[in-house]
Amino acid sequence: MKTVALSLLGISLDNRGKGKKRWERWRPTISLCQQDDLLIERMELIFPPQFQQLADEVSRDIKVISPQTKVRHHHIAQTDPWDFESVYADLHDFARHYSFDLEKENYLIHITTGTHVAQICLYLLTEANYLRGRLIQTSPVPNNGSQRSTYQIIDLDLSKYDRIASRFSKEHIEGAAQLKGGIETKNKLFNKTIAQLEQVSIRSHHPILLTGSTGTGKTALAKRIFQLKKQRGQLTGFLVEVNCATLRGDNAMSALFGHIKGAFTGAVNNRQGLLLEADRGVLFLDEIGELGLDEQAMLLRAIEEKSFTPFGSDKTVSSNFQLISGTNRDLFVQVKKGLFRADLLARINLWTYCLPCLKQRLEDLEPNIDYELEQFSLQSGSLIGFNTAAREKYIKFATSPLTEWAANFRDLNASITRMATLAPGGRITIDIVEDEIQRLKKNWGKIIKLKKKNQINPLIKQPIDLFDQVQVEEVIKICQNSASAAEAGRVLFNISRQNKTSNNDSHRLTQFLKKFGLSFDELKKKI
């Protein structure tokens, strides 16, 4: 690979020293071609036409100290070297028209010459990949005769610098720990989710969607994301939280988007609305699946255009907020049911994180138990702990796959609260643990029964009203117990048959099943 340097002619630095004296002075562009361990095979010298004479002198001197270096001249128009816009435009033009041959040549962009404005522009153009090389700077060697010089190549991929990389990773680890509330979690999936979320929180202003069952920590995590962003100087505004399940009717519109005085009966004053309050901060829409369709349409516009119209007003207002949404519903199912707008889902479903249930991260129960105990101790002002055998028993139960942890952290929090409250002298005993285990088992037993009762037959794939569900489930059972559609029809339409009001039972049954995406043969196959 050939090494090619692109350098602005240094109008003052490359013009130092007259006659022989010039060899005693440090001249950056010339010194770049004078390095023992760096052969510049071609120098692309960039300058405004009025400095042709200086460029010729510099080119001659380069030939003297480095005969292998071929120097090529490039004119750029330069009206005002201190004007950012015009310097950027000139260098941008140069970069666009220069043909980089990356397969055969390495490029070094020399940033020691030129005004500070030009140096900033060279940096920006290199970072944006218009200039396809690495930055290089030259400098005189201090206290060693000013004609000696050295150079340093600056790679914009900062992760290549060990000390910088370790700073980044320390910051990343601290950020992730903050998102985890300082709890040493071990679950791989959860830790991976948090590690990515830390990066997204810092680098992106786009919507974040947190999903997962109730009590998995969505609300708590949203608050921590806000704190992390605030700490890293990403935002100056507030965290504005709203649970969408509490927004209904006119109140929903005006709570979110504000209203003007007199917009409706009872609107006696202007109201700012939550979206405006969240300007430059975070708007956390918890339970977003509960938001009404009209509000969803307005919200979509507010996210896309960063502006919206308060209720009753004819003027739009703007607000620049980061949206974090939380939901324990499957929003795709909600879209299918016509309860959630597909376009809004597409907009908020960019950085989506599903928080795992406690049952899926049993290895994290122990650190979370300690965390809950610590929290309780802090709040109650007295230190609470387990007796050794009691702790072993509780942890063994808590981490057994037979546990439900149906309401996730809420269950854990309630369980620790109960035991800590009953702990005599601040010690949780084995008796307390045994009672607690019985209590949890009893609670979960009720939940499992309820779940079973409400479980929809898995053969029914489409959303279905309870009214239809009851009927379809019974029909499925009868079909599965019958040898043929005709036999099932005889059972199902017995009265109509006797009254002779129905003549083709199989057809009637087939039509009914079809309405719910089912067929008799399919039902029989899946027993």
Ligand SMILES: Nc1ncnc2c1ncn2[C@@H]1O[C@H](COP(=O)(O)OP(=O)(O)OP(=O)(O)O)[C@@H](O)[C@H]1O
């Ligand atoms: N990582 C965690 N470790 C320990 N406790 C947690 C953690 N995350 C949340 N909690 C606690 O668990 C409880 C429920 O958490 P949170 O309200 O964030 O859940 P959620 O997923 O938003 O639930 P819902 O869907 O019902 O709104 C809160 O008391 C919270 O402080």
Ligand SMILES: [Mg+2]
């Ligand atoms: Mg919540």
